[in-house]
Amino acid sequence: LVVPDFKEFVAEIKKLYLELSDFKGGANADYIPQLSRANPDMWGISVCTIDGQRFAIGDVDIPFCIQSCSKALNYAINVSELGPDTVHKYLGKEPSGIGFNQIALDKHGLPHNPMINPGAISCCSVIRPKDTLADRFDHITEQYKSIAGHEFIGFSNGTFLSEKSVADRNFAIAYFLHEHNVFPKETNLKETLDLYFQLCSVEATCDSAAVICATLANGGECPTTREVCLSPDAVRNTLSLMFSCGMYDYSGEWAFEVGLPAKSGVAGSIFMVIPGLMGICVWSPPLDELGNSFRGVEFAKRLAQRFAFHQFDVI
Ligand code: GLN
Incomplete structure (x- = not known):
C-alpha cells in the first residue's frame, strides 16, 4: 500500500477538515451569478491514492464547475494526443508574473503557459480544429470521463451561458492571439472561445476530481479503472506546469x-x-484576493506541515 497507515492519514485529514470548518474568509467569485450564488459553506475534501484507497469528508458529491482546473486537463490531453513539440508551437512553459486574464504574450510571441487564459484559449484552438464544435466538446469530455474513472462529470449550461455573456476580456485575448498568428490556421475563433467556456463549465464533484488528480499522480493510468488515459510525458509536462503556474x-x-x-x-x-x-x-467556494480557494490554500499549507509531501522534503 502506498500509504501504509491509511487509517492514521485519514484521521489527520478529518482533523484538518474539522479545524478548517471554522476558518472563514474570502468571497465567492461574483462575475457571474452561478458562482456568486454558490453556498459559501460548502466544504469538501476527497482523497484517492494511486492504488485506489479512498477517503472523503464533507460536501464531496455536490457538483461544481471545474473552471480553470480544465486548463490543466486540456493541456494534458493535447500533449498526450499531439506530443509536446506540436502543442508548444502554440504556447510557452514560463510563469507569466501577471494576472491570469491579462492580454499578453511572452518574448517569443506566444502565450506564457497553458494555465492562464491566453494559453488555455490557445490550447482549446489546437483540439481537433477541423472538427465540429460538438465533436470537439464530446471528444474532450469523453477524455475527462476516462481520467475521472467514469465517475461524475457534468455540465452547467447556465454557467456556460453566463461565461459567454460576460466574455469581453476573453474575446479581447482571443483577438489578440489571432492578430499575432498564435492559432492554427483552421481556427474558428468564436467556436474556440465557446469550447473554452464550455470546458470551464464542466462539472465534477470532489470525489470524481480526486480520481482525476490520482490519475495525474499515477502517470496517466486511472487508479480505479486501470485505463491508461494520458501518456507519461503528458503527465510529466502537466505536473511541471501545475507546479510552476497552477x-x-x-x-x-x-x-x-x-x-x-x-x-x-x-x-x-x-x-x-x-x-x-x-x-x-x-x-470551498470563497476565494482569496488572488482567486484561490481561501480554505483550500490553508488546508494545503497545514497538510504540508503535517506530512512530508512537499516535493523537496527529505524523508
Ligand atoms: N471562466 C473563467 C475565465 O475565463 C475561468 C477563470 C478561472 O477559473 N480562473 O475568466
Missing part, C-alpha cells in the same frame, strides 16, 4: 510552501497531485 499569482509561494503540483479554479476547487502517491481535491 495557482495564479500565488504559484511561486505555493511551490515554496506546499511544494505540490496543483491547479485551482474560480468555483473554489483545488486539484492537488502528490506524484506517485495520491490525488486530493478540496472545494
